[in-house]
Amino acid sequence: MFQIRYVVFALSLLGWSICLDEDFKFPDGFKIGAASSAYQIEGAFNEDGKGESIWDRFVRQNPSPIKNNSTGDVAADSYHKYKEDVQLLKSVGFDHYRFSISWTRIQPKGEINEINKKGIDYYNALIDELLANKIEPLVTMTHFDLPQALQDLGGWLNPEIVNYFEDYAYILFTYFGDRVKYWITINEGLIMLLGYNLKVIAPGLHINGSGEYLAAHNIIRAHAKAYRLYQREFKEKQNGQVGFLVVGKYMMPFDDSEESKRATERAFQFTIGWFAHPIFSEEGNYPQIMREVIERNSIAEKRRRSRLPSFTPEEINEIKGSADFFGLNHYSTYLVKAKHNFTGGKAMPPITDRDFMVELSCDPSWNSSGGNKNFCIFPTGLRGILNFIKNNYNNPPVFITENGYGDSGRKDDQDRINYHQDYMTELLKSIHIDKCNVFGYTVWSLLDSFEWNSGYSLKFGLIHVDYEDRDRKRSLKQSARYFQDVLKERILPKSAHIKCKTFRKAFITYTKIPLRKTMLKIQLYLI
Template sequence: MTWIIFSKIFICILFTSGVSSKYFPPSIDFGVATSAYQIEGAWNVDGRGESIWDNFTHTIPSPIANGDTGDVACDSYDKYEEDVRLIAALGVKYYRFSISWSRVLPTGYSNDINLKGLEYYKNLTLQIKKFGMIPVVTLYHWDLPQRLREDGIDWINIDLVQHFVNYSRIVIEHLPEVGIWLTINEPKQVCHYSYGNGRFAPGIKSSGLLEYQCAYVLLKTHAAVYHMYKEEFPNYEAKMAIAPDCQWVKPLTDKPADIAAAYRQLEFWCGLYYQPIFSGDWPYEVKTRIALRSIMEHYNQSRLPQFDQQEIEYIRGTSDFIAVNHYVTLLVSDVDEGPDDVTSFENDMRTNWTFYPSVNQGANGFTVNPWGIRKVINWLHEQYGKQDILITEVGISDNGTSLNDDFRISFYTGMYCNILEAVETDNINVFGVIAWSYIDNFEWLDGYTMHFGMYHIDFSDADRKRVPKKSVEFFQNLTTKRYLNCEDEL
């Protein structure tokens, strides 16, 4: 059985007590990340159209902490040159940012191009190149144009595929300087939180139903963009991938039921989006569980849309490397089968999870267990073969009350040491690590109460002054010396 194989993987991934080298090899580059809605502001400036997150945050009563919005955010639309200078001063190679679809195409439709929006991203990209860095561009980081949504074209409508391809073509054509393309950030968040439990924009609650339709449309969209890129831009050298998040899970006990539960959770949370791209079709465990629950709940067919063979072949292989966002490790146990009159993602997955215990945690409650990142990239290697891996996000939040973020320095030291151990001991080919985030920003439902940045911003300050935290010096030392003391971090 598949969960038995998974239990063997748990046993076989052995960790040694120390790294063979404390220096990062030249094959690994460092970077930092942001996203458009979280930092740009200028939400209705220079022809930008409304996005679903603009609409969502302007809802009354507000679903966001303190009624915060991204209307101004970090004001990076006006301060992008300063941001690029500060990022370059960190000594990093990669700057990952995202494109606001509605800044380029205000209505989402390709017959309505905002030249000022394209000019902004062109200038930003050229500025990054000027400082010797590589632009890593995400085409979609959750901010769908509101007009498309109002017209019924969103992530549960197959018509979105062609609109996203049209948008992506325009962006790619105008930004040949981009070094790495990422199609969609954290597809699980897009589908589970936007169309499952409804906590994210556009706030649709359809757990176990429309969230799977979203996954189906999203994967076909990613594949269509990838094929368009390879066919229409053969002279572009930049590689392309999708960027799922994958959090590590550890069984609560060594009982077979808990080991099987941990395996299921990985397949539902991570495999759902990785396997169709790297192996083809949905994960077996996902297909069988949803089919079983669908029968129990008296549906005429599985609630999971099925790929035909042509679709399987079209989606498989549409990635040049593995990208992964990682933040936290979970403790997972098996639970009893849910009632047959309740359809939900949770009943399909049939697990219970909590954060893995730790003496340290971020302001958002995420506990700190840096060894989880090594487990995740080993699992990806075991599941999908020897692939190049780019860690596209890793970070921790503070509450914004102090610039002395020693716990962030400790967090990154632990994470980076475990990544180095995976490279040197486990022979995992990680070619880059991108930290979230360069700067404090709008943190979705948490608004401005969570601070992931190395640079602090007081969001009551109209000037949005960038103030370095202690972790800035840490990163400058890391990128200059490429050295970490890892003896106590594994």
């Protein structure tokens, strides 16, 4: 029977297609790896000269904002067990390992005149161990764990953070750039902003009105400074790439109303566009709709200027094009409709929500990851967001830097296997059919880790970590064995092929926004 489900940006029926075996093969040179971050796995929070980060401070609040009063003080103890972690990566057959560097392990107080040699030694040893085992390091410079000393100066709200970050990048390029060929500057700027207005993550501030816009402005400027530094002083000799990472939630209109279509446009531009448009668009700067809406709201609030800071013409040019690849973290898809009465909400920061006035929801038929209703599982959304990037930002090279499934930590994790297989199926369609320029896929996460507010109650790892064991014993889950099989043949297993052939699916093309200039049609699923 016909089941009409989801409205998408323009659907072109280019022909009906049954999936072929070659559609499930990964292209030559395609990279498949796993990820982690320093605070979530390293432990050793006060060893060997490491300074205090904002997360070291945040988890010690009373009452604790973390489930079960957990901390990352020991975590998976990867600071002492990195060689074992590398062997686990090798045993699965991964091509790359995305890890982050603890800023305070390198600069205990964020100052360039105080460099911690033992921190340099640790990351040199990790990088060398990876390369000795033919695993490519993909290095994130900072993953939420800003030095507390810099936070005391205002953190990402202080424009001087741009210079501090450039100095930090200089140190990393100098000590590690001869071997690291893939860099990511800053992880998930959009999520970092929650620490400036919702108190739910470090640094735990609630600055009503402007905090997230000021922080985002300096995050983007800091990234561009680091990128231009590399191009100017390191690129010729080291020949690496520096990318920018964006959280890419896919958005679909809740219904076929013009209001929902316009709300979907706003949702895209106030999430992925906020950070991607200044860097990856041809014109640069913030999306026009953001500038218009926030300025209008600021005037209505009797402000003398917009709450959204302005880039100078020189900054627009410096920021535009300041990435060699588009790092994409993708977990969720949302249905979008307009919101008329602001009542707060968990899906997006309140002040942002008040500016773009949308309501995000999941279809009741969708599953969620880890029981978290904000992690809406809809694999086709990955294909959708990749096409959005392709059509709005000139099809840049995309490295999927996180995608993962959370659960309670069971080793027989068939749901995680199903999740990754379904998402990788849509990824391969985006490559083979839609011609999206994607060159890597990174599983979140390698290990069961400290998961921020959830503590250790939510597990994303392919590797089980026994947190009741002082030695933090590691063991492969079934999902790790699944990836062993995938990586041996560089093709998804037959179960994916069979599932695909149970229906014929229209090819999808996505047009540029604004939606109000686009005729929308309906996506059909033949079931």
